[in-house]
Amino acid sequence: MPSFWGIGPGQLARAMGLEMRRASSMTRPAFFGVLLTDRSRAALAMSTGLPGTVLDAMHLSRYDGTLLDMSAVTQESEVSPRTVWSTQWVQLYASRCCPRCLAENTVWPLWWRLESAAVCPRHRCLLLDICPSCNIRFRRGNQQIPRGLLTNHGVLDPRLCGNRARGAGGPQSVLCQHPVAELPVTGLTDDTVLAVQELMLSAANNQPMTLLGQTVSSAEWFSGVKYLIAMARFTVTDAEVDSLPAATISSMVDYQHRRVTLGRLGPKLQNGPETAAEAAALYSLVGPIVLAPDVGTAHERLGPWVHRVAQYRSRSRNRDPFLHVDRPASVDAAVRSLTPHANRVIGPARSLPQITGITPLRRPGPRADGRACSQPRRRIEAGGGNRALHRHRPPRSARGP
Structure with missing residues (x-):
C-alpha cells in the first residue's frame, strides 16, 4: 500500500489512524503485525472500507488456536507479545x-x-x-x-x-x-518435505487434520508434530542426518553442534527452527510418521526413536528430556504402545547403580505347613546410611558370653 500511494510506510500508518506504541519514539503501531487494537481496527475499517475480519486476517492473530497460542497477549500490555515470541514458533x-x-x-x-x-x-x-x-x-x-x-x-x-x-x-x-x-x-525435490509443508498450511487454516490414524484438531496436530520434532532432534543419528536432502544437512549438523557444545545455553528441543533449511530437515525426519495412516505404518521410524529415549531414561534414572514439550493424546498413545514395559517407570534394574553390601528387602514366604513365617523382617534403624540396614539382633540369651 505505501508504494501504491507513493508515501513512506510510517506516514501511511499515521494517516490511516493506527494506534502507535506509547513507550516508543519510533513510528511503530501498537502490537504491530501481531493483532489490531479496537481503536486501530475501527480506524482502518473507516479509511479502507474493509471489514474487521479481513483486517484481522492480515495479522498473526489469525493463527491463534491453530499454529499459535496467543492467549497471553492482551491489549492492556504492549509487551505481552514477547511471551508469544519466546514460546511459539513465530x-x-x-x-x-x-x-x-x-x-x-x-x-x-x-x-x-x-x-x-x-x-x-x-x-x-x-x-x-x-x-x-x-x-x-x-x-x-x-x-x-x-x-x-x-x-x-x-x-x-x-x-x-x-x-x-x-x-x-x-x-x-x-x-x-x-x-x-x-x-x-x-x-527441493523431496516430496515428503513438501507434503508436510502443505499439511502445515492446512492446519494454519484450521482444517480437520489426521495424525497417526486419528482425526484431531489443527492445534493438536501441530502440537503432535512439535513433539515428534523434539524426538527427532534428541534421537537423530548420523545415518539419519546423511539421508536428509543435501541442502538441509548442514543446518541439522549445526543445530546438533550448538546443542552439544552450549549445553543448557544452547537451543532447546521445543524451540522453533531458526532457518528454513532446518525446518525442511526436520520435516524430512518426521514426514514418514506425520504422513503415516496409522501407528503400524509409522512404527519403522517412530519405534527406534522411542527405544532410544527409553534407553536414555534408563541410564539417567528416568530423566524426561521432553519435560517442557507438550505431548497430545494422539502421540501419547502411540509412544506408550511402543515403549518397552520395563522402561516406562524407572527402567530395568540393570541400569540402576549397584550398592555393594546391601541386599534388597524381601518379604518372607509362607512355611511348608501353610502358616505365616515368623521370621522377623529387616528394618532400618535411625541414622540412615548403608550401615543402617541389617537383621534384628538375636536375644541376649542366645548370644553367648
Missing part, C-alpha cells in the same frame, strides 16, 4: 521469503513469518532467511533492535531488502537496496 520482527514469489507479486504472505515456514509449495524451493548483502533477517529493520516504520526515506519497494545497514563511511545507517526478487533459490 518471528515477530522478521520474515522468510521466496524470491520467485516476489518476482511475480510484491505481497509478502503472512505465513512466511512463521518458524514452521520451510519451502514454497508453488516453486518447490527453500525459503530464504537472511539478506546476503546486509546479513540481517528480512524485514527486521535493524540487526540489534527492530526498527519502526520508515518515514523519511520515501517509498519502499517491496522487492528490495529495505533493512537498515551500517554504511561504509561510518555509523550512519543506510537502507539496503539489495533486490530480494532476484536472489537465487535452492530447489
Whole structure:
C-alpha cells in the first residue's frame, strides 16, 4: 500500500489512524503485525472500507488456536507479545521469503513469518532467511533492535531488502537496496518435505487434520508434530542426518553442534527452527510418521526413536528430556504402545547403580505347613546410611558370653 500511494510506510500508518506504541519514539503501531487494537481496527475499517475480519486476517492473530497460542497477549500490555515470541514458533520482527514469489507479486504472505515456514509449495524451493548483502533477517529493520516504520526515506519497494545497514563511511545507517526478487533459490525435490509443508498450511487454516490414524484438531496436530520434532532432534543419528536432502544437512549438523557444545545455553528441543533449511530437515525426519495412516505404518521410524529415549531414561534414572514439550493424546498413545514395559517407570534394574553390601528387602514366604513365617523382617534403624540396614539382633540369651 505505501508504494501504491507513493508515501513512506510510517506516514501511511499515521494517516490511516493506527494506534502507535506509547513507550516508543519510533513510528511503530501498537502490537504491530501481531493483532489490531479496537481503536486501530475501527480506524482502518473507516479509511479502507474493509471489514474487521479481513483486517484481522492480515495479522498473526489469525493463527491463534491453530499454529499459535496467543492467549497471553492482551491489549492492556504492549509487551505481552514477547511471551508469544519466546514460546511459539513465530518471528515477530522478521520474515522468510521466496524470491520467485516476489518476482511475480510484491505481497509478502503472512505465513512466511512463521518458524514452521520451510519451502514454497508453488516453486518447490527453500525459503530464504537472511539478506546476503546486509546479513540481517528480512524485514527486521535493524540487526540489534527492530526498527519502526520508515518515514523519511520515501517509498519502499517491496522487492528490495529495505533493512537498515551500517554504511561504509561510518555509523550512519543506510537502507539496503539489495533486490530480494532476484536472489537465487535452492530447489527441493523431496516430496515428503513438501507434503508436510502443505499439511502445515492446512492446519494454519484450521482444517480437520489426521495424525497417526486419528482425526484431531489443527492445534493438536501441530502440537503432535512439535513433539515428534523434539524426538527427532534428541534421537537423530548420523545415518539419519546423511539421508536428509543435501541442502538441509548442514543446518541439522549445526543445530546438533550448538546443542552439544552450549549445553543448557544452547537451543532447546521445543524451540522453533531458526532457518528454513532446518525446518525442511526436520520435516524430512518426521514426514514418514506425520504422513503415516496409522501407528503400524509409522512404527519403522517412530519405534527406534522411542527405544532410544527409553534407553536414555534408563541410564539417567528416568530423566524426561521432553519435560517442557507438550505431548497430545494422539502421540501419547502411540509412544506408550511402543515403549518397552520395563522402561516406562524407572527402567530395568540393570541400569540402576549397584550398592555393594546391601541386599534388597524381601518379604518372607509362607512355611511348608501353610502358616505365616515368623521370621522377623529387616528394618532400618535411625541414622540412615548403608550401615543402617541389617537383621534384628538375636536375644541376649542366645548370644553367648
